[in-house]
Amino acid sequence: MRPDKRGVLELFERPQRYVIPLYQRRYVWTKEKQWEPLWNDIRRRAEAEVENRGHVKPHFLGAVVLANIRTYGRQLQAYDVIDGQQRLTTFQLFLAAFRDIAGELEIHTLERELGRVTRNDGALNDELEQYKVWPTRFDQPGFQRVLDRTGADPIEQDVTAAHEAFRFVANTTAAYAYFCQELRTWLTQSPDPRLQGEALFTALRRYLQVVTIELEDDDDPQVIFETLNARGEPLQPADLVRNHIFSDAAQRDEKVDALFEHYWAQFDADGSLWRTDEARGRVMRPQLAWFLMAFLTVKLEEDISDGVIFDAFKRWWGSRGPEATAEAGLKELLRYARAYQNLLESKPETRLGVFFRRLKVMDISTLTPLLLYLLTDAGLSGASLNVVLDDLEAYVVxxxxxxxxxxxxxxxxxxxxREVRDLPSGADVRQFMLNFLSRGKGDSVRWPTDEEWRSGLLTTPIYKKVRPRGVSMLLEAIDLHRTTGKQEALLIAAPLSVEHVLPQKWITHWPAPVASGEILDAAAWRNTLLHTLGNLTLTTQKLNTALSNGAYENKRVALAGESRLRLNTLFQTQMKWDETVIQRRSEELADDLLLIWHGPEGQVAPQGVNTALEISTDAYTTIEALREDLKLNTMPSFAVGGSAAGGDVQLFNNDWGSRGARYHAEVVEDDTELQRIRVSLRDTFTEQSPQKPWVKLAMARMAFPVQQTFGLERTEVNPSELTVWLPGDSDVTTVRRALSRLIALTLPAMEHAAAQSKQRRPGGQALDDLINVLSPCLPEPYYFMVADIGMDRNWRRLAHAEWPNTLHYELQIDSGSCTLILDDELQIGPLKTQVGQHWGELTAAAQAAFPTLSLTGGTRGRSNHRVTLNFPEASTDQELCEQVTAFIKATAPILETAFNSVSP
Structure with missing residues (x-):
């Protein structure tokens, strides 16, 4: 093996190709797991280059294993990618996005440079040699579209539209669209996009590195691949740090055993704080790893990410000078570790404890290095530190x-x-930090003024904006603020539950609202106020469960009698609860929060502060509206139902023999009342039912297409349920679209499964057998309707999963002859009108596809239409399959045009 270290750009500067072998998996990287972390790593190095030009530490992005492909004549040098194909493909997609955004912003020098690393030019032996990376067959169309893109190709718009319509979009194009959006935002926010772009280009050339391992002739690629992906537990950064420290101590002849026992043993002790895992965002790491990141950020004055802990530690360890002992380094490490432990274990009644608890609620860990410095080396007394914490908390809250x-x-x-550490001795640290935070401009750094803070609290559906934990933090702060010396100070040790006084399920349990004044839609007005500050309070989880969706008079008595919070004394005297009360209470609570967390120095509110209530939708209302919509506009073969408790919609196909398989749309709440909408297909057939084996097989086959279409982050699949998760504030149109898409993906397989278990009748047996033969050759998403299986008739209907089945094809077999029919039995309405207007075009298209066969078309009784194609002689199964497919191919695009003209 020949290992080498290269910058990302260096991988692609030479005229050569990286070929992904067919046996490698397709491109599966996603935004949350890979694209976003990669972009953050790249962005940080570019921003470091802007601030510290030429003094940026490299960042390692992984390894790529290559095997040379024997080439001949003028063929370009090529390599099989044994490992690292996801990484190489992503690099090319990122560089293509960078190229195109540079062109969009008219940074043409960069555009040309990036063109050279995204395409091989010159005299090529084959057209495909222009691509520096050549992915597997499945990924090639999307990859080519991205690499070949011209300005007129609306890739980003297509990706957005596909996501909104819940349609499959290739990961390659989705990745490209993501990087385009991030790059455009990042570059245009800079005062000088050209300078910013040059810094990014430099970072890709110098500071973002990959190890390439080229296999030699006697290396076995499969053995190498298996070794690289073996199941052995990799060394953690803390393991590498420990080994480095004590290796250095041994070389200096220091007492390794004594140093380990005195300074390090606590870090390795089972069950210790340092071994405890903690999640930050989507990343789970031991506390020791989080501490090392914070410690090194303080020491090196740069943002240290998870992937570079060991490299950063070696830099700090070496920067202490050749005379620095391992013991001195361990003493410093332990001094900061004690401060970190004090932070984590700070008592909840202390100022530090309150602040740290609130940071955890907001999932803000990036303040930890600064807090470590303030607790160790800033020289602040207890009172001075508390004032600084007040400022920091007001800013972030x-x-x-x-x-x-x-x-x-x-x-x-x-x-x-960095700037606080550079302050001269005796400087006012608090005043400097206050000035620093107050002068920030732009949404990414500014400190909201009093005007903006109060306006936002009054107009925002705060429950959805900051989620239950955030609401609980705000309300707890109000309760503490309202406590005076005349009341007992309550320490809220366990998390409380957020209670909606007007419940989220008011539509089924509370009286309907009454419109007043200029309010045109009373229900929408109530839903807008439902999640605002004035309708929320705190209770124990047990009391919250008891209150549930009950009437206000019962809630008031329980809150007044059971709660000891100052926040809930209102309910001792507030005898009714309506929209006016909610608005008034929002104003009172906003006034409290205005005093609790102060604003910046020299407050200047941004232009256009919003004073209008943000329109909010409630998940339960959405589901009820969906139920009514489906009753009016559902597919004819489905019946609409739901549970007695409400909050869900169920679709049953009565032709499947039972309700053991059905589609659901429902509201799901977690323990904090956070709502999501679950759209699913469920198999509840018993193991003894005749449908079970066929439905079980269909569910297994459909799992991957569902994940592929909706995305892994939005889906959950198991043998008996295929689920798509939507946000709780999704509107009716979005939920209906997701449900329709799920039905379209799964209905053909479910109809086929139901058909296999349906009892046959002798009179239709031969035709049913023919349908079994023809079904596999149908284009997606067509299917033979299970309602016709087992019937003593000479025809079977062929439907499209996204069309009403009153518009369908028919296959008739009679005395050896075969007839194909396109039949319009639609109800009178806009769709029928559009289809009727295209009927002449449909007839002409079918005749053109079958010029030698007998064809008729036109209007029949009750304004219905038919196109009938006759085959005078019996066809073979293969010929019949080809004829059915050709008939669909000739007519379906015209019908799609009719559908699109009436779609919302």
């Missing part, structure tokens, strides 16, 4: 409550840390 995001906090707080 106001931004959190308004949904301004924490994406750039890592860089912001590292920069603040």
């Amino acid at each position: 106001r931004r959190f409550g308004l949904g301004l995001g924490s994406k750039n906090y890592n860089l912001l707080f590292v920069r603040l840390l």
Whole structure:
């Protein structure tokens, strides 16, 4: 093996090809798991280049294993990619996106440079040699479209439309669209996009590195692949750090055993704090790893990510100088570790404990390095530290409550840390930090003013904006603020539950709202206020469960009698609960929060502060509206139902022999009342039912297409259920679209499964046998309707899963002759009108496809239409399959045009 270290651009600068073998898996990287972390790594190195030009530490992005492909004549040098195909493909997609955004922003020098690393040019032996990476067959169409893109190709719009319509989109094009959006935003937010782009190009050339391993002739690629992907437990960063420290101590002849026992043993102790796993976002790591990241961020004054802990540690360890002992390094490490432990174990009644608890609620860990410095080396007394914590908390809570995001906090707080450490002795640390945070501009860093903070609290559906844990934090702060010396101070040790006074299921349990004044839609107005601050309070989980969706008079008595919170004393005297009360209480609570978390110095509110209530939809209302919509506009073969408790819709196909398989759309709440909408297909047939083996097989076959279409992050599949998860605030159109798409994907397989278990009748047996032969050759998503199977008739209907089945094809067999029919039995309405307007075109298209056969077309009784194609002689099964497919191919595009003209 010949290992080598290369920058990302260096991988592609030479005229050569990386070929993904057919046996490798398709491109499966996704936004959450790979694209976003990769972009964050790339972006950080580029931003470091802007700030510290030429003094940026490299970042390792993984390894690629290559095997040389023997080439001849003028063929380009080529390699089989043994390992790392996902990484190489992503690099090319990223570079193509960078190329095209550079062109869009008229940074043409960069566009040309990036063109050279995304395409082989010159005299090529074969057209495909222009692609520096050549993926597996499944990924080739999307990859080619991206690499060949011209300005007129709407890839990003197509990806967005596909996601919104819940249709399959190739991962290659989805990745390209994601990188385009991120690059465009990042570059245009810079005062100088050209300079920003050049820094990114430099980072890709110098600071973002890959190890390439080229196999030699006597290396076995399969053995290498299996070794690289073996199941052995990899060394963790903390293991590497420990080994480095004590290897250095041994070389210096220090007492290794004594040093280990005195300084390090606690880090390795089973059951210790340092071995405890903690999740931050989607990443789970031991506390020791999180501590090392924070410690090294302080020491190196740069954002240290999970993947570079060991490299960063070696840099810090070496920067101490050749005379620095291992014991001195361990002492410093342990000093910071004690501060970190004090932070994690800070008592909830202390100022530090309250702040740290609130940071965990907001999932903000990027402040930890700055807090470590403030607790160790900033020289702040207890009172001075508390004032600084007040400022930091006010800054992050106001931004959190308004949904301004924490994406750039890592860089912001590292920069603040660096500037605070550079302050001269005796400087006012608190005043400097306050000035620093107050002068931030733009949504990524600004500190919301009083005007914006109060307006946002009054107009935002806060329950959805900050989720239950965030609401609980705000309301707990209000309760603490309202507690005076005349009340007992309550320590809220266990998490409380957020209670909607007006319940989320008001539509079935509370009186309907009454419109007043200029309010045109009383229900929509109520739903808009439902999740605002004034309708929310805190209870124990047990009391919350008892209150449930009950009437207000019962809730009021329980809240007034059981709750000890100052927040709930209102319910001792508030005898009714309506929209006016909710608005008034929102104003009162907003006034409290205005005092609890102060605003920036020299407050200047941004232009256009919103004062209108954000329109909010409620999941239960959405499901009820979906139920009514489906009753009016469902497919003819489905019946609409639901459970007695409400909050769900069920679709049954009565032709399947039982309700053991059905489609669902329902509201699901977790323990914190956070809502999601679950759209699913469920198999509840018993193991003894005749349908079970066929439906079980169909569910297994459909799992991958469902995941492929909706995306892994939105799906959950198991042998008896295929589920698509939607946000709780999805509107009716979105839920209906998801349900329709799930039906379209699965209905043909379910109809086929039901047909296999259906009892046959002798009179139709021969035709049913023919249908079994023809079904596998049908184009997706066509299917023979199970309602016709086993019937003593000479025809079978052929339907499309996304059309009403009153518009269908028919196959008739009579005395050896065969007839194909396109039959319109649609009800009077816009769709029928559109189809009728295209009927002459349909007849002409069918005749053109079968110029030698007898064909008739036109209107029959009750304004229905038919196109009938006769085959005078019996066809073989293969010929008949080809004829059915050709008939569909000739007519279906015209029908799709009719459908699209009436679709919302």
